[in-house]
Amino acid sequence: MISINWVYLVAGIALGMGFRSLFARLKVSSNSSVASVVDKQDMSTLEQQIKQTQLAYDMAQEMGQFKAGFLARTTHELRSPISQLISLHQLILSDLCENPAEEREFIAQAHNSANKLMKLIDEILKIARIEHGTNKLDIQPLQLAQQLQEIYQL
Template sequence: MNEVDRLTKDLQQAQVAYQMAAQLSQFKTGFLARISHELRSPISTIMGLHQLILHNLCESPEEERESIEQAYQAIQKLLKMIDEILMVSKLEYGRISLNIISFSLEMVFADLYQFTHLQAANRNLKLEIILPQPALYIRADLEKFRQILITLVDTGINLTKEGTIQILAQVNPESDRVIIYLNIPCSVELWQEDGQFPGIGSEPSLETVKNFSKTLEMSPTLKFLLAQTLIEMMQGQLEILPMSPENQSQRFTQIQCLIPLASPESVAQEWATV
């Protein structure tokens, strides 16, 4: 390789590195903006509940006590959200580590069904989880990977009104990864909606604040972003696939998760030390 070819190759590598860094920076900026936006809802709920008390809008001491209880529950939900965000942040900065091991995907799918099928049945939805072969092993953090799938399916159930939620997996031999598909019969737009507080400046009624505080949680968007960040830390990939032009009018979301495939050698070595 002559000097010109070497410099050209170095320039190309530098351009790729710059593009990756720019994309990462853009993602981090959007991620921080999303977190800031999400935290406003529980804070606004707490302020709204206190506003009702301070402005003497409660009709009785019982309603005041109920407002205080609702505020306390909102604070608990806020702390839970902050804990989940901090956990991801600590992982990113190396303050805590993932426990990457080889484990059976069939076992995780069985757990996934156990934790979500009753909720699906309660909403008259069909949950179809196609179990992979027992010999199919992946490498990830077992506890966090299982929770990610449960959260995604749980969110899908809450967003879906009717139909069948399907989960299946297949091996991509070209990349040594397992592809997991979550097919959910709801529009992609629902995964991009925010949980907005109705506002605190207009002195909302007790009933309005109560109803909102009961449903207060992370939006589907933030849940997906946190899951996406964790999967990437496991050397995987999580994305919502775009609809084909002929199917864009359908209310359907397909989530694709790529996770490293465990080689038979690594599985045998790990289990030999157990």
């Protein structure tokens, strides 16, 4: 969110510089009326600067929407394993398990949910480090069948 504010600031400064250059090129006569306006080349340059500023603003808007969507999806992904952990622990704590084997199965499921949650948090932290430039991507080969099996088990 802070980086978006910087983009807006830069866009505002660029827009201000464009208007400042326009006003600097205006010639004012002795009676304070505008005697002449900038020529066509100066106007096209100004229009180009305004278009670039608008493009920067639009890109900042899209980035803000993307981050908001990412946050919503991430929150959902974090809530699922947490809800699973809570419900499994409630089953165990309320003595609804009929035998120790069933209780161990619930504990194993809770453990798997906790591991999934840790992986999600690690991925979020990696994205944050990459975004801040403190971490680089480490592209490595993976076992596709194993990854698909893990996704299927979610």
